[in-house]
Amino acid sequence: MEYLLHIAVMVCLYSILATSFNLLIGFAGLFALSQAAFYGLGAYTTAILLVDVGLPFPLPLIASAVVGAGVGTLLALPALRIVGDYLVVVTLAFQIILVEVAMNWTGLTGGTDGISGVPNYQVFGLSLDSPTSFLPVALLVAALCFWIAWRLATSPFGRSLRAMRENESAAVSVGKNVVAMKLVVFAFSAGLAAVAGSLFARYFNYVGADSFLIEETIYILAMVILGGAGNLVGSVLGAAILVILPELLKFIALPVDIADKSRLVLYGLVMVAILIYRPQGLLGERKTQARTRASSGPGGGEAAAVPLRASAGAAARGRTIEGRGLAKQFGGIVAISSLDIRLEPGTITGLIGPNGAGKTTAFNLLTGFLKPTGGEVLLDGSSTGALKPYELARAGVARSFQDLRLFTKMTVLENVLVALPGQVGDSVFSVYFRPAAVRRDEAANVRRAREVLAFVGLEEQLHETAENLSYAEEKLLVVARLLATGADVLLFDEPLSGLDGATLQEIFPVMRRLAESGKTVCIIEHNLDVIKELCSVVYYLDEGHAMAVGRPEELMADPELAERYFR
Amino acid sequence: MDLFLQLFFNGLTNGSYYALLGVGFGLIFATTKIVHFAYGPIFACAAYAAWWAASLGVPLPLAGVFAVAVAAVLGVASFLVIYRPIQVRGAPGLVALIASLGLFILLENLLGIVFGAGNKVIENVNYDVFFLGPVFFTSIHLWQIASLAILGGALFLFLRYTRFGKAIVAMTDNREMAEIIGIDTTRMAIAVFAIGSALSAVPAVLILLKDGATTHMGFQAVFMAFVTVVVGGIGSIRGAVVGGFALGLVQSLGLWKIPTEWQSSIAFVVLFLILVARPQGLFGASRL
Structure with missing residues (x-):
């Protein structure tokens, strides 16, 4: 039972990561492959503030979100001059640099030892030290993050983001400030990922750089692609599938030493197969018509001169x-x-x-x-x-x-x-x-x-x-x-x-x-x-x-x- | 000063290695517009293929040929099985890139499953050790430099003077025009995947002899290739050579002042700064 609840917590964490990543990739069309770096940034921020400084709840969580959003914006400022394939590479480089810093700046991050002893959440004197007690918090935060992403994506601002994704110069020609939009979406995406990182630190009581490697970014990417870029529900679905699937695979008897690698081979296969056979992902982009349809009324006719x-x-x-x-x-x-x-x-x-x-x-x-x-x-x-x-x-x-x-x-x-x-x-x-x-x-x-x-x-x-x-x-x-x-x-x-x-x-x-x-x-x-x-x-x-x-x-x-x- | 000379020489040999990787990667990228991240694990597969053949007792030169063949076959297969179906559907270029990341994970972990973890080295490799004043080097270092000179030069002549090579250059310039004048772009793409991947097998074998092979070696390789191409400018052999040496020297000479543990970060910081300052690479696109 504990084990099932643990998987549920992980689905929550990855839902946050995948939906926030989807804002960047699916909606804004910005292929910035550094999501795990922001995840790690949030985790380290929370861990350092709790262990070294001893800040009380909810300051570390808020600080994580702010640091994530801030660094995201700082990265975006120069990186946005760069488009397409180059943005991918420059953000990959950023991802690697950040991990190297975490590995080598021993004074701050504990180097390869990481930071352990991050205290659990305390609610009414109860320590949330098990999957059972942590799950409600994870669900709550994940739901809140999903709402934030959803609200942004379905707003007129989200529509402008998609327009920018479709054609940037055309978006400019209708008066959209695409630079500001990119900075905002970078900040949101990075900030939300950092919140997931903050949860990570609280849940595992430990933060180490090897949890936030480039491979992690690619798994999150796989979740977004599997669920469907431009569809936030799809990202949750993608996160659930790719977290649960490897757990199911554990029931197939594999030698221990290759179990992890088999899981990764499967990841790779799934990703490639989807891109070849269903590039739009499981759910595909949602047609946002519900709201606009509701307000339909007489349109044509005498309106011509109006x-x-x-x-x-x-x-x-x-x-x-x-x-x-x-x-x-x-x-x-x-x-x-x-x-x-x-x-x-x-x-x-x-x-x-x-x-x-x-x-x-x-x-x-x-x-x-x-x-x-x-x-x-x-x-x-x-x-x-x-x-x-x-x-x-x-x-x-x-x-x-x-x-x-x-x-x-x-x-x-x-x-x-x-x-x-x-x-x-x-x-x-x-x-x-x-x-x-x-x-x-x-x-x-x-x-x-x-x-x-x-x-x-x-x-x-x-x-x-x-x-x-x-x-x-x-x-x-x-x-x-x-x-x-x-x-x-x-x-x-x-x-x-x-x-x-x-x-x-x-x-x-x-x-x-x-x-x-x-x-x-x-x-x-x-x-x-x-x-x-x-x-x-x-x-x-x-x-x-x-x-x-x-x-x-x-x-x-x-x-x-x-x-x-x-x- | 002695340290400087040694670091300088290390920079040159590493630079040759990066340049050759960049030439192969850049050829594929410039011609097909595919960011072939799986270039990395295919490079690793070549090293493992050579190791496997050598461990069965195959003489080293033959093992090298086998590695080249494996890389070429894998490169062509990745194009035919993955990239081409995606391109035929008219999907944006980034889709191929993500698929390439998927293939990257797939191949790297398959290698791990088949060969297990740990560093694979070829025992009893005989190579000569030289001292030139204060500078120490081995015949493998020389081979790294020579392989760039030979293969880079051969590729240059091939692209410049053969009909087939000119067709590839034409496709690099303008794919649509190339199609209009009757160049079979699919055939050209297959060719560049074969050539580019085969080229990567040579530095792979040399690295196997020098440091051994690990399943993770591909990431560093493809990233350095990418940095090299970006620094030097896309679609240019000369650019890749300049980029490779620049990268090798910066990385190596950086050690003069910067602690060792940061060495691998240097390349990424350089890349980051260059792309931010000059989004089109240092030299932009020039011919050959």
């Missing part, structure tokens, strides 16, 4: 964005040289020119995704040079991407929801301490998102995953997401290419109404019929600067330009 006002907050403010003498060089290659461009409210400006003329680079400069090597960008007369792309998006300058960059694993509704500005639930503080305000705001946002989707004609596909849309629908969703930002300056990078005539006839009025409502619209486009139909001003870009500016018919009548491009 969202422009709704999504722009007050009526469009009529903003002018201007590039003066813009220049951009990549190494020796000049992409843009002395480009002057001015986009006025209430007009649709076209940007045309051959491939490589610098059209997309111009967008990148105007929206702050690239910093110009010369000249400056002015929004209503003041320089935007100091603004980061996400700040510029929040200030009302938003852009789409030629290659769409939808959040493909998220639903149509979520794609639009995530782009809505000023969400209460994007603040982690509000997520935990102002749940009612978050709920109200979310309900309002769902209404707005549905309006925007009705406006572009996607209300039928609300709960469809973006990757399942047709090409035309994807393009519409790009427009919807851009509208949802509520920006006054809208830069469309080839929004219409590849669409058939009928769909174009549906989109033209949408674009015109945007301009009529006072928005500043600019489109990059190759199709001259579209340009003639929509634009009142056209910039002809070639070799990095504006060769000609004027009304579409003027430019097309110019014999030199006709020779260069319009033939």
Whole structure:
């Protein structure tokens, strides 16, 4: 019986570790393989504070969480410049360094002897020194940690995390501060893992570095992958299976000396097999529709004209964005040289020119995704040079991407929801301490998102995953997401290419109404019929600067330009 | 000064070892974009294969050939059985990396089950001992340096001057374009897994002769290979050589001032600092 309860305690510990790891991997898409290091950090913090300092409950537990979160943030600060495979390696290196420190800093950590004699929890004079008495505490803490992770993951903040995971630059383009988000999620993940470590120290009364090796990180990773990245319940399930399975294997008579190794071989096999045959894990990512469905109501119909006002907050403010003498060089290659461009409210400006003329680079400069090597960008007369792309998006300058960059694993509704500005639930503080305000705001946002989707004609596909849309629908969703930002300056990078005539006839009025409502619209486009139909001003870009500016018919009548491009 | 010279020489031999590991690992990484962590345990398998063959009385050179063959077969098998199915499904690159970690655990512990724990050494290895002034070294040290010069040079010539090698370089540059001009990228991937893994068997055998083999030896090997590649820049033999020597020298000369127990941390701290300062590696990607 004691033995079964011991296994239950271990499932609790690993549930905390796996769910917190999943926040990082499954939700934020950050493959930082140092979870066991934070686990150990928490264990050592508690052990040292109890044994050497003698702090009373609950200070060591809190200190563990704080130290874990703090070191997690410190690691994240430099590490976040690094992406993908490199992040994996740099965090593996961190994991190894931390273990080496624990092994070698004998004065603080006891070196290879570790720290023993960590006192048990005392409740009403009762010492929690057995699995039976410890289990309630473990369950309680695990439940609390799960709630914290769950709350974060299912909040609008969690939605923004997933958007960042799907496409970081697109998340930036809808005004998400991805650096801050990464720091927060690192802090939460590391802090929760450290709480598990604190429990470890209390339960085993001993802390040694060999419990927190890189292998441990990989087991926790296996739990997350087995259960399903992006699914917190899956992580608990994964933890339970991978803790219990080896215990069951003990019933198979194996020579003692290879029992452990067989268990590990099994781990490896399970991991590889899952990744080959069911890469999404046992449960797969949860479609978060329950809450958004509940608030469904009449969406389409008369709403068509509403969202422009709704999504722009007050009526469009009529903003002018201007590039003066813009220049951009990549190494020796000049992409843009002395480009002057001015986009006025209430007009649709076209940007045309051959491939490589610098059209997309111009967008990148105007929206702050690239910093110009010369000249400056002015929004209503003041320089935007100091603004980061996400700040510029929040200030009302938003852009789409030629290659769409939808959040493909998220639903149509979520794609639009995530782009809505000023969400209460994007603040982690509000997520935990102002749940009612978050709920109200979310309900309002769902209404707005549905309006925007009705406006572009996607209300039928609300709960469809973006990757399942047709090409035309994807393009519409790009427009919807851009509208949802509520920006006054809208830069469309080839929004219409590849669409058939009928769909174009549906989109033209949408674009015109945007301009009529006072928005500043600019489109990059190759199709001259579209340009003639929509634009009142056209910039002809070639070799990095504006060769000609004027009304579409003027430019097309110019014999030199006709020779260069319009033939 | 004597200590410095000895440490410097140790750095060179270790550097050659790291560089050769990095060349094999980097070839696989640059061409297939797979972070092949199981490179480590396959390296260990090669060492064990050589030990096993030698313990049966097979002459050492033949045992080395056997090790090379085992590594190549395991490398190709890991690609065909694990990585390729994952890539065919269009899964993101990190999935292959995690699968590779799974394979890592699997192989390392299988080795432990089959051969048991403990250090495996080949008895009665004859090697010469040299003294050059204050510097002490053995013929194995020389072999470490020579193997890098020979194999690294051969690989360089192969990639630069043969049709097959050029196709591999083309794939490293741009996989899609390579496919468009008719290069069979699957065949190339099989080839680089075979070549890269075979290359790792040589330092594996030399380490077996020098220090013996343990089941854990793979982790250090693949990590050093990775650090080497990151320091030197991906997709470049020259970079791997520079990276390997830089790493070997830093690690070895570090002992001059830093207590021994921290030696293995040095590489990781270096890696950490380099990646933080220069996320694309010291030299970035250059050709060959």
